[in-house]
Amino acid sequence: xxxxxxxxxxxxxxxxxxxxxxxxxxxxxxxxxxxxxxxxxxxxxxxxxxxxxxxxxxxxxxxxxxxxxxxxxxxxxxxxxxxxxxxxxxxxxxxxxxxxxxxxxxxxxxxxxxxxxxxxxxxxxxxxxxxxxxxxxxxxxxxxxxxxxxxxxxxxxxxxxxxxxxxxxxxxxxxxxxxxxxxxxxxxxxxxxxxxxxxxxxxxxxxxxxxxxxxxxxxxxxxxxxxxxxxxxxxxxxxxxxxxxx
Ligand code: OAD
Numbered sequence: 001x002x003x004x005x006x007x008x009x010x011x012x013x014x015x016x017x018x019x020x021x022x023x024x025x026x027x028x029x030x031x032x033x034x035x036x037x038x039x040x041x042x043x044x045x046x047x048x049x050x051x052x053x054x055x056x057x058x059x060x061x062x063x064x065x066x067x068x069x070x071x072x073x074x075x076x077x078x079x080x081x082x083x084x085x086x087x088x089x090x091x092x093x094x095x096x097x098x099x100x101x102x103x104x105x106x107x108x109x110x111x112x113x114x115x116x117x118x119x120x121x122x123x124x125x126x127x128x129x130x131x132x133x134x135x136x137x138x139x140x141x142x143x144x145x146x147x148x149x150x151x152x153x154x155x156x157x158x159x160x161x162x163x164x165x166x167x168x169x170x171x172x173x174x175x176x177x178x179x180x181x182x183x184x185x186x187x188x189x190x191x192x193x194x195x196x197x198x199x200x201x202x203x204x205x206x207x208x209x210x211x212x213x214x215x216x217x218x219x220x221x222x223x224x225x226x227x228x229x230x231x232x233x234x235x236x237x238x239x240x241x242x243x244x245x246x
Contacts, residue, residue, distance in 0.1 A: 008208060011246040013180030014095035016172075017085060018197050022186020022213060023231045024106055027079045029071070033188050039063060049162045057142065064157040065139040068122050071104055072137060081185070081231035082110035084239040089114050091243055097175045099168070101187060101194050103159050118166040118194065124158035127151060133158050166193060176200040179207040183238070186212070186231050189219030198222045212238070 009015070021031040032044050039047065042063075046052060053060045070076060089096055089112050098115045100107055103122040107115050125136035125144070132148030134155075142153045160166050176182065182201040189195045198219060201207040211223040212234050220226060227234045 006245065007181065007241060009181045009242065009245075010094070012094040014175065014178055015088070015092060015097075015181045015183070015242075016175045016179040016197075016201075016207075017088075017096075017098045017183045017185065018187060018194060019085075019098065019100045019102060019107070019185045020187025020194070021102060022188075023081050023100075023235070024076075024079075024102055024104055025186065026081070026230060026232050027104075027106055028076045029102075029104055029106075031186075031188075033190065039066075045162055048159070050164065053156060053161070061140050061142075061157075064122065064159065067103075068137070068139070071122060076104070076106070078106040078110035079232050081235035082106050082112070084236040086111035086113075088239045088242060091246075093246060094180075095175070095178075097172070099172050099175075099194075099197075101191070116168045116171060118160070118168055118172065120157070120159035120167060122157065122159065125155045126158040128154045128156055169193060172197070173200055176207075177204045179204070181242075182207050182209045184209070184211050184213075184219075184223070185235060187217075188213075189217040195219060210238070 025031050047060050047063045085098060096114050098107060098112055099118050101119045103120055105123055123136060124133050125140055126133050127146035127148055129151045130146060130149035132146060140155055140157060144155045145152045146155055176197055177200055179201055184198060198209050201209050202222060209223045210225045210227060211220055212227045216226055
């Protein structure tokens with residue numbers, strides 16, 4: 001039987017991490033449900049739906065074009081929490097999966113490898129006709145042409161909208177069911193299915209669940225432990241604890 005750490009995680013154990021907008025907040029990416037949660041007077045839920053895209057494609061494209069430009073402008077960089085998770089990914093001897101709800105690429109830029117973008121990626125576009133996914137750094141417009149099938153005006157952001165099925169759920173649920181440690185970092189616990197991940201861990205009855213946030217969330221009661229504070233402080237501290245034990 002391998003030795004366990006103070007967190008009681010065996011060194012060959014499985015870690016699953018869920019991140020939300022809060023981990024990127026200190027990098028300058030606004031969260032969804034904070035004081036500045038409205039965009040041009042719209043709730044995110046009103047621009048991030050297939051219905052909104054069908055009704056007002058220019059408005060929805062503008063919403064994502066703005067975010068893509070900001071992400072590429074240079075002043076948004078990975079922070080110490082992204083870096084710590086990349087270090088954990090690189091050094092943890094057991095299974096590891098980072099599932100992010102974020103569509104920014106800050107986890108990749110920090111060096112994370114075992115990573116799943118369950119809500120898609122801002123720097124990719126998808127063709128509604130042929131399904132091809134392309135790396136995309138420019139504004140998306142009605143004139144944009146898919147280099148796969150040559151269709152014009154059929155490209156949309158490669159993001160998951162409300163009412164659409166998140167990416168990689170089967171892999172996430174399988175990992176959660178056999179997780180020894182589950183961390184939920186910077187997520188408000190409002191949006192399912194991610195908000196239900198902690199329940200999968202509890203149902204499986206083996207993993208320890210830790211919520212890491214500026215405050216206890218609506219889901220706090222489902223976790224074994226809370227680590228309250230900015231992610232740039234709490235995440236490096238917890239990663240150091242984990243790596244010190246292996
Ligand atoms: P939210 O904006 O709902 O929640 C962000 C959470 O991060 C809040 O609970 C904050 O308290 C916390 N937070 C803020 N700053 C933090 C910091 N420096 N350190 C630690 N925690 C901090 O964002 P998400 O939970 O990610 O979906 O939202 C989930 C989904 O709702 C998003 O992926 C998006 C959105 O609508 C889609 O677009 C499909």
